Amino acid sequence: MPRARRLTDAQIADVLDLVKDADSVELKLTVPDTDQRSAVMTLGMDPLEAEIRQIVFFDTPDLRLNTAGVVVRARRVRKGGDTTVKLRPVVPNELPRKLRRSPQFGVEVDAMPGAFVCSGSLKASADNAQINRVLRGERAIRKLFSAEQRRLFAEHADGIELDSLVALGPVNVIKLKFSPTGFARRLVAELWSFPDMSRILELSTKCAPAETAQVVAEARAFLTERGVDLTGEQETKTRKALEYFAQAVPRS
Numbered sequence: 001m002p003r004a005r006r007l008t009d010a011q012i013a014d015v016l017d018l019v020k021d022a023d024s025v026e027l028k029l030t031v032p033d034t035d036q037r038s039a040v041m042t043l044g045m046d047p048l049e050a051e052i053r054q055i056v057f058f059d060t061p062d063l064r065l066n067t068a069g070v071v072v073r074a075r076r077v078r079k080g081g082d083t084t085v086k087l088r089p090v091v092p093n094e095l096p097r098k099l100r101r102s103p104q105f106g107v108e109v110d111a112m113p114g115a116f117v118c119s120g121s122l123k124a125s126a127d128n129a130q131i132n133r134v135l136r137g138e139r140a141i142r143k144l145f146s147a148e149q150r151r152l153f154a155e156h157a158d159g160i161e162l163d164s165l166v167a168l169g170p171v172n173v174i175k176l177k178f179s180p181t182g183f184a185r186r187l188v189a190e191l192w193s194f195p196d197m198s199r200i201l202e203l204s205t206k207c208a209p210a211e212t213a214q215v216v217a218e219a220r221a222f223l224t225e226r227g228v229d230l231t232g233e234q235e236t237k238t239r240k241a242l243e244y245f246a247q248a249v250p251r252s
Contacts, residue, residue, distance in 0.1 A: 011116065018109050018118045019209040021092035027212075027219055028112040031201040032232035036191075039201065042226045043180045045189055050176040053077045055192075056131070056169035057242055058141055060160065061249040066242055068158040071119075072165065073238075074131045074144055081126040085149045087156055088119035095120060104148065109209075111216075112234045122152050135167055168245035183222045185215065192237050194244055200237055203228075 019025055031039045040047075054076040059065040065072065071086040092100075092107045099105055102122065109118045124146040133139040142150060142162040153162055174191045185205050192200040203223075207215040223230060 015109065015111060015116050016212075018092065018116075019212055021107070022109045022118060022209050023106045024206055025109045025111065025209055025212050025215075026204050026206045027216060028110055028202055028204045028234075029223070029228070029230065030112065030232065030234045030236075031203060032229055033199070035229050035232070036199070036201045039203070039226075039228050040189075042228070043178075043187070043189075043203075045176055045178060047174065047176070049178065050174045050189075051078065053173045053175060054170040055173055055241070056135060056167050056171075057238070057245070058162075058165040059168055059242060059246065060164070061166060061246055061251065063242055063246050065157060065160055065165065066239075068156065068160070070153065070156050071238060072145075072153065072162075074126060074134070076128045076131050076170070081128045081131050082123055083126045083144050083146075083149065084121050084123050085145065085153050086119050086121045087152075089117050090120045092118065092120075099152070102148065104146075111212075112236075113230055114234060122149050124149055135170065141165055141167075166249055168242055168249070171241050171245075180222075180226075182225075184218070190237065192241070194240075196244075198244075200235060200240055202237060 056074050058072040058074070069088055071084070071088065073084045073086070075082050090107065095107070099120070104124060105120060105122045107118065107120045109116060126144055130139060130144060134141055134144055140163050145153070145162065150162065172193050176189045177186055178189070179186050185207070188204045190202045190204070205215065205219060220230060
């Protein structure tokens with residue numbers, strides 16, 4: 001299996017430059033299939049404390065939206081769903097000032113072994129039942145999204161209409177927030193389960209931009225001590241979901 005590469009000096013410099021203008025940093029690690037069970041045990045994860053959710057993406061069958069750097073997503077969560085229009089990659093100090101000031105918009109740097117990306121996300125609340133209606137084809141996709149989200153989408157979607165997109169998913173997700181013994185920060189575990197029985201287990205923790213170097217060192221030391229493999233091939237949840245469900249869309 002290919003091993004995750006370390007960031008080069010030039011990439012590290014790019015990350016530090018992005019981080020200083022971001023709102024938050026999320027450190028992520030994909031756990032290899034062969035190590036998922038042992039990671040759950042050694043980190044003391046209790047599945048009974050986890051939250052079940054469904055996530056669906058919207059794109060064209062050939063993923064033209066993703067190629068344009070736009071991700072459109074809806075989530076059904078027990079406490080109430082939400083929608084997101086995400087731009088990536090972005091350079092924080094090049095974003096429009098009005099967008100940057102929006103309370104619903106945030107800029108985050110996602111970093112994993114060998115890779116990083118800075119994205120900007122515009123979020124809004126959504127009704128779980130209405131998301132279901134869209135999945136059943138009973139409601140237009142655009143009606144899930146706020147006026148602010150629709151404007152942002154139109155500005156970056158390269159002429160693609162929201163209602164022309166197809167639903168990719170949903171994928172069932174189990175999300176657990178927990179504080180493992182020996183680590184001062186909260187970890188988040190997400191297990192994404194696909195219809196073919198393949199799975200992605202991702203561990204993550206968030207921090208303020210100024211804390212990035214310290215948290216990276218602490219997380220690496222903690223996970224290494226617990227025997228969690230930090231060198232396995234990394235696979236992002238969004239890309240896996242988009243590619244998996246897109247290949248199942250009937251082509252005309």
